[in-house]
Amino acid sequence: MREWSATMRVTEPVWFDEQNESWRIFRYADHIRVQNDYATFSSAPAPHENNEAANSIIAMDPPRHRQLRSLVTPAFSARSIAQLAPRIEEITQELLQPLLVQGQMDVVAQLAVPLPIIVIADMLGFPHENWPLIKQWTDALLSDSSLGQEESSQDLEMPLTQEQVMILYEKMAHTIDERRRHPRQDILSLLLTAEVDGEHLSDDDLYAFFITLLVAGNVTTTQLIGNAFLCFDQHPDAWQQLRQDPSLAPVAIEEILRCLPPNRGTGGARTIIGGRVATTDVQLGDQLIRKGQVVKVTTISANFDEAQFPDPLRFDIRRNPNRHLSFGHGIHFCLGAPLARLEAKIVLENLLRLLPEWRRYKDVPLRQVRSNIVFGVRNLPITF
Ligand code: HEM
Numbered sequence: 001m002r003e004w005s006a007t008m009r010v011t012e013p014v015w016f017d018e019q020n021e022s023w024r025i026f027r028y029a030d031h032i033r034v035q036n037d038y039a040t041f042s043s044a045p046a047p048h049e050n051n052e053a054a055n056s057i058i059a060m061d062p063p064r065h066r067q068l069r070s071l072v073t074p075a076f077s078a079r080s081i082a083q084l085a086p087r088i089e090e091i092t093q094e095l096l097q098p099l100l101v102q103g104q105m106d107v108v109a110q111l112a113v114p115l116p117i118i119v120i121a122d123m124l125g126f127p128h129e130n131w132p133l134i135k136q137w138t139d140a141l142l143s144d145s146s147l148g149q150e151e152s153s154q155d156l157e158m159p160l161t162q163e164q165v166m167i168l169y170e171k172m173a174h175t176i177d178e179r180r181r182h183p184r185q186d187i188l189s190l191l192l193t194a195e196v197d198g199e200h201l202s203d204d205d206l207y208a209f210f211i212t213l214l215v216a217g218n219v220t221t222t223q224l225i226g227n228a229f230l231c232f233d234q235h236p237d238a239w240q241q242l243r244q245d246p247s248l249a250p251v252a253i254e255e256i257l258r259c260l261p262p263n264r265g266t267g268g269a270r271t272i273i274g275g276r277v278a279t280t281d282v283q284l285g286d287q288l289i290r291k292g293q294v295v296k297v298t299t300i301s302a303n304f305d306e307a308q309f310p311d312p313l314r315f316d317i318r319r320n321p322n323r324h325l326s327f328g329h330g331i332h333f334c335l336g337a338p339l340a341r342l343e344a345k346i347v348l349e350n351l352l353r354l355l356p357e358w359r360r361y362k363d364v365p366l367r368q369v370r371s372n373i374v375f376g377v378r379n380l381p382i383t384f
Helices: 002-011 028-036 064-076 078-082 085-100 107-112 114-124 128-143 162-181 187-193 203-216 218-234 236-244 246-259 337-354
Strands: 014-017 022-025 104-106 275-278 282-284 287-289 294-297 381-383
Touching (some): 022 028, 028 294, 064 203, 078 337, 107 114, 114 187, 114 218, 114 337, 128 162, 128 203, 128 218, 162 187, 187 203, 236 337
Antiparallel strands (some): 014 022, 275 294, 282 287
């Protein structure tokens, strides 16, 4: 993939993918152009597209996008998120402590999956004891072909039954009802009292927001944490560097995001991550994109663009500046970036403190997530 996109950046940086009937762009500068020009490259579903995600801010254009996103921006600002550090530390400890005596663990299943779900459920005010169900639900939502996952729900590790979906919807309805009567200091209460153009959010908007936040933040952060282990497994020297200077953790996380972006950025469902629809005929490089055509970004290619990153193939945990596009760019820049960064930082700090000598357990083969949106592994056993 890296070699192919390096060639594409030179030979066909704006390329029509016949099979998926969409444009794919490979150069960093073109990503910036597309993501900045939201009037020409719209995030909203085109009329012929499946409209399932239309109520989510990720698939909206201004002014509605701005109105809705601004309701939750304060809750996700770097400052608000920093205040969650003690709680995230506590959850990390609760997950890690029982495993420490065992000398082995699966970092994906036992840490990287539950941590982000519990954190976001807490923030939303949704009972986090349901995290395994939320995980199954997220997988099932992402397995929907309209959301771009290649595996069908039958392939999922723990397929979700209709009954479980009902349970989740009931729990969500119950939580919303309860919060309507007794608001608290959580995002749900904030959304319930919020007004846009003098009106409260409709139930559809409310559910869509809730689900977006619950889902957008968990698989991606899981993959970021898993990918951190993958990177250090491949680059033990970098792990030693980090051990010598743990203050490098935040910079190292950016390099992990650059080299192994949790989102490939080529989603089958362009409305979910990274895809746009041209609202008018537009020239991009030497290609003419026609009104209504889909344009997909290829994050993994932009992040290795030699025009932006010196020596792009080098994994350098001191790389600075590092303006990778793994959280997107422009008005849809990932709302949860400060949260994902903080969770990854706390995990790395705990690892440095508690398991500095971890090793990947190589007898068990890694299983890739089979998705054209998400990049990462489903399991990562380590010993320590
Ligand atoms: C948007 C990646 C974690 C919530 C995005 C976008 C990307 C992205 C690439 C832009 C999509 C586009 O332009 O179409 C990631 C990665 C994460 C992560 C790689 C983890 C490493 C989170 C977390 C949350 C979150 C923890 C928290 C709830 C969102 C939301 C949007 C978004 C709500 C839509 C923003 C908008 O449309 O204005 N994310 N994300 N993400 N992300 Fe994240």
